[in-house]
Ligand SMILES: NC(=O)c1ccc[n+]([C@@H]2O[C@H](COP(=O)([O-])OP(=O)(O)OC[C@H]3O[C@@H](n4cnc5c(N)ncnc54)[C@H](O)[C@@H]3O)[C@@H](O)[C@H]2O)c1
């Protein structure tokens with residue numbers, strides 16, 4: 463029998479970084495696995511290096527799946543580092559108070575307004591920014607956004623909670639940084655734009671708008687660590703390694719990277735002493751990460767799902783997937799950006815191969831493939847338009863779009879692998895309504911492109927629509943390998 467993990471039963475020598483003091487300096491929205499293996503770990507290590515009142519008050523959005531077990535064990539949990547050279551476990555103890563935003567939105571608004579808090583960090587997923595896919599602006603027609611704009615004190619969306627919290631904080635005038643740790647291009651700028659738009663639409667006064675513009679910063683950043691979902695096997699491994707029962711461990715790879723703009727107006731932990739890179743070249747780092755890793759990840763996931771591969775390493779083990787992804791990196795992604803000064807893209811890509819191959823990670827293709835209607839916006843349109851405007855077809859990006867549609871909005875008569883039913887896709891019903899009655903695969907794709915799922919500039923490109931339709935036809939008629947072979951032959 464192992465004893466339950468708690469603050470009094472942290473195994474000797476297992477603490478990662480330092481335990482936080484009781485005072486909290488950070489509010490985190492989106493208390494899920496990624497934050498617990500990334501921002502929380504850097505914060506524990508920064509406090510070990512330089513101290514500080516940087517305890518974290520964490521809120522999950524709507525479910526108590528993580529919060530309930532964390533509370534039962536004093537908000538302490540373990541990280542299980544899954545490396546082929548030997549799995550290790552360590553304990554993180556930096557959360558001082560956890561809650562569920564949907565159950566108590568007022569607590570979130572009050573925490574953001576509290577002058578003791580100097581940073582709000584976010585891992586609310588791409589969906590949490592409540593943006594219109596075609597315009598990138600706040601989605602005013604979404605019922606939850608409209609309700610938050612009308613509803614005042616008890617917002618339901620993350621952006622509404624931040625806006626209402628800042629509105630209240632304006633009275634104290636205390637500076638605050640809102641740092642997005644989600645996979646969005648210019649994630650800080652996007653957050654500022656959406657929050658300011660919310661405040662404008664909600665009729666916030668000039669005093670509030672001027673406080674947000676002068677005393678709230680939204681640093682941009684690039685985050686990178688592969689963190690899959692937790693399974694019972696992870697808890698068993700922790701029990702073996704640490705001799706305690708952890709009901710909510712976080713599995714993660716060894717690799718971890720965080721690059722930030724140093725714009726924390728209320729101060730910050732000594733993250734620089736914990737391995738965070740502070741840089742003025744964030745956009746370039748974001749391009750590297752969002753295109754080479756995340757864009758390729760989506761392609762691996764959808765090709766994998768269509769051939770019945772449940773995990774990223776299983777998909778990556780298929781020659782046709784590897785060839786399509788490496789071709790996509792070389793032909794469709796690398797030419798679209800200039801890497802940060804001195805950054806070795808070849809080394810990053812080699813490392814990606816090792817990371818995707820790691821059989822211990824067990825990253826579900828359906829997890830990576832979820833929310834494609836929102837995630838692909840970061841991964842396809844800008845890179846595709848870069849090539850289309852130069853008269854070149856980005857075949858791999860068209861393949862990724864076709865494979866996504868084959869999984870979540872298949873043309874009539876085509877049944878994708880049953881794995882595809884496990885993809886969480888918020889636009890599934892809207893996609894189904896859009897393609898209902900389509901007479902050909904080309905008509906099917908044309909309706910999606912014209913249906914507000916992609917920015918207008920890409921939707922207007924009939925050549926891209928036609929190429930996606932060709933590849934979707936091949937997937938439905940001859941299979942996904944044939945579509946990948948067509949792409950390999952076309953470049
Ligand atoms: N897991 C990774 O490998 C990884 C790596 C880099 C970046 N990220 C970023 O972190 C995000 C979360 O990943 P995770 O692995 O922690 O997932 P998770 O499922 O463990 O947690 C997701 C969190 O997002 C919140 N959330 C979900 N939908 C929301 C919404 N509509 N509004 C507000 N909050 C919402 C949930 O409460 C939950 O706390 C990703 O979407 C991505 O942007 C993840």
Ligand SMILES: O=P(O)(O)OC[C@@H](O)[C@@H](O)[C@H](O)[C@H](O)CO
Pocket residue numbers: 588645685686687688689755756759760829830837
């Ligand atoms: O987290 P998402 O949902 O934005 O995308 C899924 C994966 O591509 C992503 O989580 C990667 O594992 C991660 O971005 C690696 O740093």
